[in-house]
Amino acid sequence: MKSVISKNIMLHYPKEHTEKPIISNLIKRYDLTVNISRARIGQDEEGIMVIEVSGKKQNLDAGLNYLKEIGVTFKPVSMVVLMVDEKCTHCSACTVICPSDALTIEDRNTMMVSFIQDKCIACGLCIPACPYHAMEMHE
Template sequence: MARIRVVLDFPKWLVEQPVTCRLIRDYDLEVNILKAKVTPREEGRLVIEVSGKKKSLDKGMDYLKDIGIRVTPLAQDINFQEDRCTHCTYCVSLCPVGAFDVDRGIMEVTFDKEKCILCEQCVKICPYKAIRIQF
């Protein structure tokens, strides 16, 4: 079994395609939608966690790319800038999935990319703009 988290960017003409359904039915994958958004100009963005056999996973991702969807591994999409972070811990209790942790002895904040679901809550609220999303 393999598992990946990816960001899918859909051009306008693909927004109405039932891609998650095809990943499940045709490629035998489990799909968990972490975040979905259609912007005013109707491009779509979907953050999903996909698991299944390694081979099926690769084929599924190839299918997405072939029909014109940009597939980016989630971990590459968020950037925690340690030189900007002051370790105030403000983000810690606001992150819905606990991607930020505090070493309570020294009160320093660490960020676990693997847990991040790209909800962008921290990007908005960090007083020091220490978390950036790169598109």
């Protein structure tokens, strides 16, 4: 019996794909299990989705190939986002961009922005949104 393998990947949806049943196709056509951990997708906008996708290797390869063919790019979630403390001015512009509340003001007295690594899904939205280049993506 072939063993089930799983991958954590982040999908990047071009805006023309946001209304297509891509996840449904992965499940039905390729017999894969998809666990959506984070998503930020709107009508007619680019979107991102972080999923854990698992199944038999040949099905997984075929499913990922399907994504490539239709133009949904993806990358493994092995990237890590870091905050460069000396560059952060604690303005809070990032806090309304972060889809997973990893960037937040925990104490409204100090008004300091905290970066909670455990909540970060490495989507990278904060990187261009930070006016001071304080957020970086690393391998």
